[in-house]
Amino acid sequence: MRLHLIGMPGAGKTTLGRGLATFYGTPFCDLDEEIVRREGRSIATLFEQEGEAYFREREAATLQAVLAEHERLVLATGGGTPCFHQNLDLLLATGLTLYLEVPVEELVRRLVRAAAARPLLANLPDPQALETRLRETLATRERFYSRAHLRCTGTYSVESIQRLIMHYQTTG
Ligand SMILES: Nc1ncnc2c1ncn2[C@@H]1O[C@H](COP(=O)(O)OP(=O)(O)O)[C@@H](O)[C@H]1O
Numbered sequence: 001m002r003l004h005l006i007g008m009p010g011a012g013k014t015t016l017g018r019g020l021a022t023f024y025g026t027p028f029c030d031l032d033e034e035i036v037r038r039e040g041r042s043i044a045t046l047f048e049q050e051g052e053a054y055f056r057e058r059e060a061a062t063l064q065a066v067l068a069e070h071e072r073l074v075l076a077t078g079g080g081t082p083c084f085h086q087n088l089d090l091l092l093a094t095g096l097t098l099y100l101e102v103p104v105e106e107l108v109r110r111l112v113r114a115a116a117a118r119p120l121l122a123n124l125p126d127p128q129a130l131e132t133r134l135r136e137t138l139a140t141r142e143r144f145y146s147r148a149h150l151r152c153t154g155t156y157s158v159e160s161i162q163r164l165i166m167h168y169q170t171t172g
């Protein structure tokens with residue numbers, strides 16, 4: 001299994017990715033965690049000390065390294081991963097790429113307490129500002145996300161995603 005999860009922050013890529021990797025018995029990689037491990041600094045610190053362009057460069061390089069290192073893999077990308085450099089073409093060419101589409105209202109509910117660790121969503125004054133930021137971000141990213149091989153919309157579980165993948169693999 002070579003499965004790549006893409007989608008907005010809060011979509012559940014990291015959480016679901018772990019579950020799917022356990023289900024399939026494959027290694028799991030969270031791209032953000034791998035960048036942190038290699039750089040020895042948190043995502044927030046990387047953005048603060050080096051800026052977004054540097055982060056995107058490290059993100060692209062780490063993605064290439066991780067994909068080259070693993071044959072079987074469930075990969076949770078960061079929300080911006082498919083939207084920079086040649087990352088999306090690489091993801092599509094090397095594994096089944098699944099877009100987790102979650103309504104913005106639900107992303108807000110999930111991220112209100114988890115925005116601080118996400119520099120592009122941090123320091124916003126209230127949930128309304130978070131919602132506006134997420135809507136603006138999604139508007140620029142949808143054209144990338146929508147190129148995924150598969151899209152999962154609404155509520156999902158490891159089992160429902162596994163059925164979706166099986167259906168895709170048997171029907172093409
Ligand atoms: N299916 C889900 N239902 C409700 N909350 C979820 C779900 N998946 C993830 N979360 C919560 O949403 C937040 C973001 O999840 P995470 O897996 O880090 O998303 P991502 O990696 O896509 O940004 C976490 O607090 C997590 O516990």
Ligand SMILES: O=C(O)C1=C[C@@H](OP(=O)(O)O)[C@@H](O)[C@H](O)C1
Pocket residue numbers: 007008009010013014032043077078079080081117118119120
């Ligand atoms: O949307 C983005 O550009 C980002 C999303 C984050 O990952 P999650 O989608 O796992 O939150 C992380 O890569 C970084 O903060 C940038």
Ligand SMILES: [Mg+2]
Pocket residue numbers: 013014030032076077078
């Ligand atoms: Mg994540």
